[in-house]
Amino acid sequence: MxxxxxxxNATTKVAPEVLEEMLxxxxxxxxxxxxxxxxxxxxxxxxxxxxxKVADFLGAEPSEIVFTSCGTESDNAxxxxxxxxxxxxxxxxxxxxxxxxxxxxxxxxxxxGYRVTELSVDREGRLDLDELKESLTNETTLVTIMYANNETxxxxxxxxxGEIVKAKGIPFHTDAVQAAGKIPLNTKKxxxxxxxxxxxxxxxxxxxxVLYIRRGTxxxxxxxxGHQEKGRRGGTENVPYIxxxxxxxxxxxxHLDEENVKVKALRDYLDARLLEKIPNTLINGDRAxxxxxxxxxxxxxxxxxxxLLLLSDLGIxxxxxxxxxxxxxxxxxxxxxxxxxxxxxHGSIRFSLxxxxxxxEMDYIIEHLPPIIQRLRDISPFWKDYLKSQGxx
Amino acid sequence: MWDYTEKVKDHFLNPRNVGEIDDPDGAGEVGSLxxxxxxxLTFKLDExxxxxxxxxxxxxxxxxxxxxxxxxxIVKGMTLEEAAxxxxxxxxxxxxxxxxxxxxxxxxxxxALEVAIASYRGQKVExxxxxxxxxxxxxxxxEIAHAIRENDLKTVEQVTHYTKAGGGCGKCHPKIEAIIExxxxxxxxxxxxxxxxxxxxxxxxxxxxxxxETLGREIIPALKADGGDxxxxxxxxxxxxxxxRGSCSFCPSAEITLKQYVETKLREFVSDDIVVEExxx
Numbered sequence: 001m002x003x004x005x006x007x008x009n010a011t012t013k014v015a016p017e018v019l020e021e022m023l024x025x026x027x028x029x030x031x032x033x034x035x036x037x038x039x040x041x042x043x044x045x046x047x048x049x050x051x052x053k054v055a056d057f058l059g060a061e062p063s064e065i066v067f068t069s070c071g072t073e074s075d076n077a078x079x080x081x082x083x084x085x086x087x088x089x090x091x092x093x094x095x096x097x098x099x100x101x102x103x104x105x106x107x108x109x110x111x112x113g114y115r116v117t118e119l120s121v122d123r124e125g126r127l128d129l130d131e132l133k134e135s136l137t138n139e140t141t142l143v144t145i146m147y148a149n150n151e152t153x154x155x156x157x158x159x160x161x162g163e164i165v166k167a168k169g170i171p172f173h174t175d176a177v178q179a180a181g182k183i184p185l186n187t188k189k190x191x192x193x194x195x196x197x198x199x200x201x202x203x204x205x206x207x208x209x210v211l212y213i214r215r216g217t218x219x220x221x222x223x224x225x226g227h228q229e230k231g232r233r234g235g236t237e238n239v240p241y242i243x244x245x246x247x248x249x250x251x252x253x254x255h256l257d258e259e260n261v262k263v264k265a266l267r268d269y270l271d272a273r274l275l276e277k278i279p280n281t282l283i284n285g286d287r288a289x290x291x292x293x294x295x296x297x298x299x300x301x302x303x304x305x306x307x308l309l310l311l312s313d314l315g316i317x318x319x320x321x322x323x324x325x326x327x328x329x330x331x332x333x334x335x336x337x338x339x340x341x342x343x344x345x346h347g348s349i350r351f352s353l354x355x356x357x358x359x360x361e362m363d364y365i366i367e368h369l370p371p372i373i374q375r376l377r378d379i380s381p382f383w384k385d386y387l388k389s390q391g392x393x
Numbered sequence: 394m395w396d397y398t399e400k401v402k403d404h405f406l407n408p409r410n411v412g413e414i415d416d417p418d419g420a421g422e423v424g425s426l427x428x429x430x431x432x433x434l435t436f437k438l439d440e441x442x443x444x445x446x447x448x449x450x451x452x453x454x455x456x457x458x459x460x461x462x463x464x465x466x467i468v469k470g471m472t473l474e475e476a477a478x479x480x481x482x483x484x485x486x487x488x489x490x491x492x493x494x495x496x497x498x499x500x501x502x503x504x505a506l507e508v509a510i511a512s513y514r515g516q517k518v519e520x521x522x523x524x525x526x527x528x529x530x531x532x533x534x535x536e537i538a539h540a541i542r543e544n545d546l547k548t549v550e551q552v553t554h555y556t557k558a559g560g561g562c563g564k565c566h567p568k569i570e571a572i573i574e575x576x577x578x579x580x581x582x583x584x585x586x587x588x589x590x591x592x593x594x595x596x597x598x599x600x601x602x603x604x605x606e607t608l609g610r611e612i613i614p615a616l617k618a619d620g621g622d623x624x625x626x627x628x629x630x631x632x633x634x635x636x637x638r639g640s641c642s643f644c645p646s647a648e649i650t651l652k653q654y655v656e657t658k659l660r661e662f663v664s665d666d667i668v669v670e671e672x673x674x
Binding site: 303306331343381 | 529
């Protein structure tokens with residue numbers, strides 16, 4: 001059975017070039033970059049090169065790059081490291097649609113006595129910047145708002161947000177885990193103080209992340225230990241993975257145009273054909289401000305897990321915002337925050353593409369998905385009710 | 394990914410008895426679009442008042458569809474009295490088990506059957522008579538109590554897995570806890586003292602099999618939990634020879650374990666005259 005992998009917002013394939021760069025640093029060059037001897041020194045040089053590549057990708061200075069173990073650690077470090085630097089302030093602003101790596105941290109802080117403002121989104125998943133302006137106070141410690149949503153792909157106006165927040169002198173963090181590699185990021189021209197990325201979302205392996213910290217930003221280390229990362233993150237450097245994410249960032253910069261032309265074209269093709277071929281289909285999220293690779297689509301009157309398993313049976317790997325797939329009983333917090341109706345929220349499917357996808361793969365999905373939806377609708381009690389209500393049977 | 398049994402996958406991929414019977418003798422519908430799953434069950438009786446035909450339509454995940462399909466196979470040919478005794482465990486067992494988080498799918502099947510049978514009898518299962526405990530999923534105290542009794546539930550988390558109650562905002566957790574406490578007290582009062590496992594005259598082969606089963610099911614898992622293990626070496630008449638492994642092999646209280654735990658358990662499940670002895674290598 002062939003595998004059609006369209007779940008790249010969950011994780012991506014390690015690029016062959018990335019793996020190749022990494023391999024010698026498991027076996028041959030295993031030195032500790034902190035060592036004084038040549039054997040560690042040659043490794044230090046590679047780590048510096050990787051840091052420069054990541055910095056170049058983000059339009060940053062190498063000294064502003066901190067390597068972490070994952071996107072979640074980057075987010076935790078940014079939030080908790082800032083709060084620690086401003087112990088007198090007790091207010092956080094975030095949104096209702098953050099990834100749990102941010103959302104569950106702010107919920108936890110809410111229980112610990114912080115005041116947390118969660119900005120709402122509209123039906124298209126867009127923020128109301130006036131609500132943000134009204135929420136900022138002298139007590140506000142940090143604003144943390146994602147760059148682009150992992151489920152819908154909706155891109156927030158991060159630069160505009162940054163300007164509003166910076167005008168008040170408040171630190172601003174953004175979780176750019178889904179944005180990195182898909183849309184241009186340039187911290188030099190940006191108002192962002194801190195930005196998180198994750199290796200395995202851009203063709204580096206799992207287990208490596210980056211936190212960009214603008215020079216001059218107050219920050220206390222989250223992981224306390226040795227002097228590594230200029231004292232901002234203790235722990236011996238994860239050398240092969242750092243080299244991997246360095247290479248991945250170099251490739252991502254090179255592939256950014258391809259991502260926005262080829263991948264976007266494939267996504268738009270899939271988007272249009274599914275809407276055309278399957279009745280009662282809705283696209284979730286603002287189509288005008290959406291990551292080029294992401295398609296969140298809802299099929300009314302059917303349930304997401306059933307769709308995913310039937311797709312999986314054909315080798316197609318996607319994901320869903322339905323309740324049953326998450327192990328919780330309610331559909332995704334993102335779709336609920338957007339007010340997606342229940343007829344559609346439970347039947348949402350996310351396709352997320354990468355540069356490795358092809359038009360043939362899109363055609364394979366377009367061929368097989370309509371009969372799957374029809375089959376499940378034939379089993380669903382609500383579909384016939386709906387057709388009756390429309391006078392169609 | 395959920396660890397579904399082959400039977401669940403089969404009933405999901407090839408559901409039996411899909412559809413709606415026109416002019417049914419009984420019909421029941423539970424769940425809703427908002428809740429994420431729903432089941433509409435219809436049946437027709439034959440001249441002997443047995444279920445001749447039964448069909449389902451389900452909106453929901455793979456285990457909801459499989460549970461509905463299994464339910465129709467189970468009840469086909471039953472009288473309504475027999476069908477009324479089908480439990481959600483029967484449905485889950487028929488499928489070779491469901492992940493615990495998905496047990497509510499089997500409960501949905503049982504509830505739809507109950508509503509359908511009541512509709513045939515001209516009764517109505519009135520939700521209004523009972524208190525809605527979980528507003529997120531519209532679950533009543535009666536439904537929660539039923540699931541606790543039928544499945545011997547002990548925690549709020551289990552109640553959520555079986556009924557969905559408490560799976561949304563979580564505000565009803567204290568209420569669910571109170572119901573668990575109340576029902577479990579009632580259950581303790583009602584329950585007869587646990588019956589002694591029936592001991593019958595065993596053939597040698599039966600005895601060996603039963604000893605092996607009891608070791609595997611009751612004894613070894615408990616030893617393993619403490620880092621120990623045990624091998625059955627031989628059985629001579631009523632003498633069971635075992636070798637202790639893992640942390641048991643150098644445990645100072647191994648003798649006590651053997652006599653007070655292994656022997657007691659084997660006597661309980663196999664025969665009163667079992668003697669356990671340790672063989673050392």
